[in-house]
Amino acid sequence: MALAHLRRRPGKALIVLAGLAVAAAIVVSLLDMALTMGEELSRELEGRGARVLISPVKQDWTLSYSGLTLGSASFQAQELPVWALDRARETHPEVAPKLLHVTTGPDGEAVLAVGVDWSEERRLRTHWSLEGRYPEAAGEVLLGSELASQWDVRQGATIRLFGRAYEVAGVLDETGLEEDGVVLMSLTELQDRAGRPGSVTFIEASAPGPAAGKAQGELKDRLAAALPGTEVTLVRDVEEARLGLLDRIRSLIPLTAVLAVAAGSFLVAAQQYAMARERTREVGLLRAFGYREGHIMAVLLTEVLAVACAAAVLGWSAGTALAGALLPLLDPASGALGLRLDPTVFAAVLAGSAAVGLTAAYWPVRRAARTDPASALRML
Amino acid sequence: MALIEAVDVRKEYPSGDGPVAALRGVSLTLDTGELLAVVGPSGSGKSTLLGILGGLNPPTAGSVTVDGIDVYSLGQDRLADFRNEYVGFVFQEFQLLPYLTVLQNVMLPLAVTDIPPRRQVEMAEKALEGVGLVGKARRLPGQLSGGEQERVAIARAIVNEPPLILADEPTGALDSATGERIMELFAGLHGRGRSVVMVTHNPDNLRYATRVLTMKDGAVQ
Ligand SMILES: Nc1ncnc2c1ncn2[C@@H]1O[C@H](COP(=O)(O)OP(=O)(O)O)[C@@H](O)[C@H]1O
Ligand SMILES: [Mg+2]
Numbered sequence A: 001m002a003l004a005h006l007r008r009r010p011g012k013a014l015i016v017l018a019g020l021a022v023a024a025a026i027v028v029s030l031l032d033m034a035l036t037m038g039e040e041l042s043r044e045l046e047g048r049g050a051r052v053l054i055s056p057v058k059q060d061w062t063l064s065y066s067g068l069t070l071g072s073a074s075f076q077a078q079e080l081p082v083w084a085l086d087r088a089r090e091t092h093p094e095v096a097p098k099l100l101h102v103t104t105g106p107d108g109e110a111v112l113a114v115g116v117d118w119s120e121e122r123r124l125r126t127h128w129s130l131e132g133r134y135p136e137a138a139g140e141v142l143l144g145s146e147l148a149s150q151w152d153v154r155q156g157a158t159i160r161l162f163g164r165a166y167e168v169a170g171v172l173d174e175t176g177l178e179e180d181g182v183v184l185m186s187l188t189e190l191q192d193r194a195g196r197p198g199s200v201t202f203i204e205a206s207a208p209g210p211a212a213g214k215a216q217g218e219l220k221d222r223l224a225a226a227l228p229g230t231e232v233t234l235v236r237d238v239e240e241a242r243l244g245l246l247d248r249i250r251s252l253i254p255l256t257a258v259l260a261v262a263a264g265s266f267l268v269a270a271q272q273y274a275m276a277r278e279r280t281r282e283v284g285l286l287r288a289f290g291y292r293e294g295h296i297m298a299v300l301l302t303e304v305l306a307v308a309c310a311a312a313v314l315g316w317s318a319g320t321a322l323a324g325a326l327l328p329l330l331d332p333a334s335g336a337l338g339l340r341l342d343p344t345v346f347a348a349v350l351a352g353s354a355a356v357g358l359t360a361a362y363w364p365v366r367r368a369a370r371t372d373p374a375s376a377l378r379m380l
Numbered sequence B: 001m002a003l004i005e006a007v008d009v010r011k012e013y014p015s016g017d018g019p020v021a022a023l024r025g026v027s028l029t030l031d032t033g034e035l036l037a038v039v040g041p042s043g044s045g046k047s048t049l050l051g052i053l054g055g056l057n058p059p060t061a062g063s064v065t066v067d068g069i070d071v072y073s074l075g076q077d078r079l080a081d082f083r084n085e086y087v088g089f090v091f092q093e094f095q096l097l098p099y100l101t102v103l104q105n106v107m108l109p110l111a112v113t114d115i116p117p118r119r120q121v122e123m124a125e126k127a128l129e130g131v132g133l134v135g136k137a138r139r140l141p142g143q144l145s146g147g148e149q150e151r152v153a154i155a156r157a158i159v160n161e162p163p164l165i166l167a168d169e170p171t172g173a174l175d176s177a178t179g180e181r182i183m184e185l186f187a188g189l190h191g192r193g194r195s196v197v198m199v200t201h202n203p204d205n206l207r208y209a210t211r212v213l214t215m216k217d218g219a220v221q
Helices: A002-008 A012-048 A084-091 A118-124 A145-151 A187-194 A214-226 A240-278 A280-288 A293-330 A332-337 A343-369 A373-377 B046-053 B076-086 B102-110 B117-130 B146-158 B176-191 B203-208
Strands: A050-056 A063-065 A068-070 A095-104 A110-116 A130-132 A140-143 A158-161 A164-172 A182-186 A202-205 A230-236 B002-013 B020-031 B035-039 B061-066 B087-090 B164-168 B195-199 B211-216
Touching: A012 A240, A012 A293, A012 A332, A012 A343, A050 A214, A084 A095, A084 A202, A084 A214, A095 A118, A095 A187, A110 A118, A110 A187, A140 A145, A140 A158, A145 A164, A182 A187, A214 A230, A240 A280, A240 A293, A240 A343, A280 A293, A280 A343, A280 A373, A280 B076, A293 A332, A293 A343, A293 B076, B002 B046, B002 B195, B020 B046, B020 B061, B020 B195, B035 B046, B035 B176, B035 B203, B046 B061, B046 B164, B046 B195, B076 B087, B087 B146, B102 B117, B102 B146, B117 B146, B146 B164, B146 B176, B164 B176, B176 B195, B176 B203
Parallel strands: A110 A182, A140 A164, B035 B195, B035 B211, B087 B164, B164 B195
Antiparallel strands: A050 A202, A050 A230, A063 A068, A095 A110, A095 A202, A130 A164, A140 A182, A158 A164, B002 B020, B002 B061
């Protein structure tokens, strides 16, 4: 009966349907985008994470590696004080020291060699994937993908640096970052070859646990306190701009949801008050046939519920389509992944729309159900 | 056996200049199987009386007993159940819901019972058969003539076989030939052990009545 009424007399219910659907669509599109972007970014953050960087006080840097920019002319001279590594280790056991050294490649070009402590490095760079294996011996190196293709070498090849032969134990898969263009080798080997024993250009530290969280901030503060005269910074490998965008989308959600609920409730309530007036005769008739107030409320609320659920389905579809169209424009990287469709978003929108409909309709419907049949019919 | 016993029923409606007395102490008894015709000038309280007898309109004073039930001592929900079980209303101007089919209109009083849906359809079809409208069950009321709509309203009033049918000017909007056929339907109803109270303006209808009640100024003449 409720559905027959809607089918043959859609009227204002269509306005409510459209209004609720638009409200739901906006909320859904924001939720979809925030979810998809959030997932993409947290994957990146988990992979690369946030790191604390301990470096000499900055001078004229232009070459960069791992978030640190170095001036090619001056950086060779830049290094941390000798006590820095031990002090950093005392503060936080998981630190990865690095020496950056510009040397000459096989074709006489400048090459950035990065000396690392392999066990620490591997702990830090869990997101790295490579062809081959990690170097173990001093005579082995790991090549960035760009450098490997520039030199046309693969895993197992031999390259010459510092007048010596090194075996390419592995080639890093392309990262899109500075790693692509460097040679990674054992820290002590590089210190020896470069004639800089004990030198460390910078130290990286990462706290366990979810990236971008409080842990890194606290770690940074502790290291800064322990290592005066150095620069201690927190580096996120995910662009701040994208995190900012995600934050903005997320921050829009509560306000938008509140507005959607308010607008939806207003629409439903207004339509139901009008309905209560227009249908007094009908309600009076049903009362005369022995419908209890509860029966009439059930009939009228079923109509509202049907409209609200249809609106949720429409709104979810439209919102998902909208998010699918918008996300590639706002954040191409996550847009390329395709939308993440979370069933809880659908369930939440369905439940939300139904709740808004039922709550907003409750009082007007109750008033309608209490119609006095005698005066409503007036012809008896 | 008395189906209805109304004792000294009074009804006042509030209005701008004080209460208006629509019924000034009406008492009546209706036996099972009677067809009582209520006549009287417009405004004499006929519709008000019908509403009060059917549990639709609480009297200001007096009591109504139907089948031993003191109708207005019932709570809201019980009163609704009473109307559903005991009373079939046929309203002026048919009062069909235009967005429901003929069959759905007839099924309206059954929707709040616990009769299984399939049985409800059977009962509605049987009621439509009783008024000669089997072929029109899937139509909308707007597609029917006035006489056919009236018959749908009657089918709806008898669908759950209530002992009491209350009809307010059921032939008022019909031409005399159609009205005659409708009256024959009512005659058939009370013939089958049901009681009918019918408000009418048409003197031709009175010959179907077992008794005539004449009202004037809210009182029985
Ligand atoms: N719901 C109501 N509110 C106020 N006055 C009413 C109402 N129903 C009927 N009346 C008044 O009560 C009197 C009797 O009306 P009614 O019972 O409809 O008479 P009849 O059906 O004989 O024409 C009239 O004066 C009418 O105006
Ligand atoms: Mg009347």
